[in-house]
Amino acid sequence: MAHGHSAQDLMRPAGSAQPAMSVREVSLTLGGPPGRLILDAISFDVRQGEFLSIVGPSGCGKTTLLRLMAGLMPPTSGEITFEGAPVRRPSLSRAIVFQDYTNALLPWRTVSANIALSLEARGVARAERDDRVAALLKKMGLQHAAAQFPGQLSGGMQQRVQIARCLAQQPRIMLMDEPFGALDAITRQGLQDELMALAADEKMTVAFITHDLEEAIYLGDRVFVLAANPGRVVEEIEVGLERPRHQLLTREDPRFLKHRHRLFGLLQGH
Amino acid sequence: MGKLRGLIPPFLLVALWEAAAATGWLTLESLSRPSHILIAGARALMEGSILVATWQTIEAAALGLLIAVAAGVLSGVLIGLSRPLARTVGPTIEGLRPIPAVAFIPLALLYFGYGLPMEGAVVAYGCVWPVLVATASAVRGIEPRLLEVAAALEMSFAAKVWKIILPAAMARINLGVRVAAGFALVVAVTVEIVVNPRGLGYSLILAQQSLRVDLMYAQLIWLSFLGFVLNLALGRIGRASGASERAAQ
Ligand SMILES: Nc1ncnc2c1ncn2[C@@H]1O[C@H](COP(=O)(O)OP(=O)(O)OP(=O)(O)O)[C@@H](O)[C@H]1O
Ligand SMILES: [Mg+2]
Numbered sequence: 001m002a003h004g005h006s007a008q009d010l011m012r013p014a015g016s017a018q019p020a021m022s023v024r025e026v027s028l029t030l031g032g033p034p035g036r037l038i039l040d041a042i043s044f045d046v047r048q049g050e051f052l053s054i055v056g057p058s059g060c061g062k063t064t065l066l067r068l069m070a071g072l073m074p075p076t077s078g079e080i081t082f083e084g085a086p087v088r089r090p091s092l093s094r095a096i097v098f099q100d101y102t103n104a105l106l107p108w109r110t111v112s113a114n115i116a117l118s119l120e121a122r123g124v125a126r127a128e129r130d131d132r133v134a135a136l137l138k139k140m141g142l143q144h145a146a147a148q149f150p151g152q153l154s155g156g157m158q159q160r161v162q163i164a165r166c167l168a169q170q171p172r173i174m175l176m177d178e179p180f181g182a183l184d185a186i187t188r189q190g191l192q193d194e195l196m197a198l199a200a201d202e203k204m205t206v207a208f209i210t211h212d213l214e215e216a217i218y219l220g221d222r223v224f225v226l227a228a229n230p231g232r233v234v235e236e237i238e239v240g241l242e243r244p245r246h247q248l249l250t251r252e253d254p255r256f257l258k259h260r261h262r263l264f265g266l267l268q269g270h
Numbered sequence: 271m272g273k274l275r276g277l278i279p280p281f282l283l284v285a286l287w288e289a290a291a292a293t294g295w296l297t298l299e300s301l302s303r304p305s306h307i308l309i310a311g312a313r314a315l316m317e318g319s320i321l322v323a324t325w326q327t328i329e330a331a332a333l334g335l336l337i338a339v340a341a342g343v344l345s346g347v348l349i350g351l352s353r354p355l356a357r358t359v360g361p362t363i364e365g366l367r368p369i370p371a372v373a374f375i376p377l378a379l380l381y382f383g384y385g386l387p388m389e390g391a392v393v394a395y396g397c398v399w400p401v402l403v404a405t406a407s408a409v410r411g412i413e414p415r416l417l418e419v420a421a422a423l424e425m426s427f428a429a430k431v432w433k434i435i436l437p438a439a440m441a442r443i444n445l446g447v448r449v450a451a452g453f454a455l456v457v458a459v460t461v462e463i464v465v466n467p468r469g470l471g472y473s474l475i476l477a478q479q480s481l482r483v484d485l486m487y488a489q490l491i492w493l494s495f496l497g498f499v500l501n502l503a504l505g506r507i508g509r510a511s512g513a514s515e516r517a518a519q
Binding site for chain 2: 070106
């Protein structure tokens, strides 16, 4: 994306670049018949390289939406495409960071071996695997925990391991389901900043789900607000705060506060 | 010291038994005499006949167990993964499982004749169920998130089984294997007593038929010793896998 623009690309208006992922009129009914409408005709794009926050009250269908985007389950109607191709099953190009890191990590494997999982599955040669795992351990600050088992680590460290495992698969989008929801405030802020730095470094596309609206604004380029029963997008805001962001200064910025007020009203009033 | 206290009753019993036989007070032919049993056992060990028989029994038990573990784990994984398959073969399994393995001796004899394969087959039949049932329920109980991780990483079926399912189910599969292993020795000796002319069970029958009561007792004691060692070994394996399990928690 960063190089080799053709003349045609340059002539196109900026907004027409192909989105990373596009969700079109996606509905989901579970249970039944007649069943319950969980998601109601949801449409949006995830732009290439953006950090998209999706916020909504508990039970509004955030996790379900993310699972559809990952290809872990199909929608009842509508279509999701990733880089132009329909999403039918999970793919290494779409990494999923689960909220419950305790269940998502393999308790019988060391931190290194957990991170190496996708590399093993793809048959990457031993030497290259070791190099890449070492680099990821360093990047995520896990060098000292390399030989430990997930059960021996704090929650924050375990979530780092899961993120490292996802990075190892070299995804083109990260789908994250309340990854910091179960962590204490300090650990959470640390990981927020690390994730932002990471996303900026790698020009990563991220869809980030949270029920914490401050987190949504602080991290996001855009924030979608979902409402419940049935789940639908009720608002989209462009955050427009410059990066790098700062835990104190950004959160005190008048624009941040304005977004916060607006989202707070929406989440209360649904 | 406290542990040794448990040895007092058997020693007392043996001493009483020996004394009663020596004074001529006890003349029951079927009871032999501790000192005679000891001598018969030592002789059988020295000339090696009991060791050959032991090897034959263990060989058949191990062969049957091996087949049972391979077949039980393989089918258990498939049944544990697929609800439709579980519903299809479930009733058949529940129908076959209660049939005592020894009831298949006549059939196995017809197929294999006398010898190791026949004994191994009967042992395998007896041992396959605990392994299969433990594996299937362990696989069914695997954290669904782990299977989603396998899907998210686009693992092949083989990689999913090898890297996720078997390690996740290992502790409970081990329990099934332990039950099966205890069973293997019992079934093997039974087959030998009933029909197969080899191993410790057959030696027992021979001793009984030639009225070598002392030798019979010696073999019984040897068998109980084997069972004890087997249990000890299985306990070790169980504890070791339990420990690694705990380390992994
Ligand atoms: N398998 C299912 N069958 C029926 N209903 C389901 C199923 N899974 C989820 N639901 C329902 O769908 C709705 C959305 O669930 P989902 O987990 O996506 O919400 P969420 O926004 O992620 O909530 P939270 O913030 O608590 O994680 C809930 O009301 C839930 O009860
Ligand atoms: Mg959720």
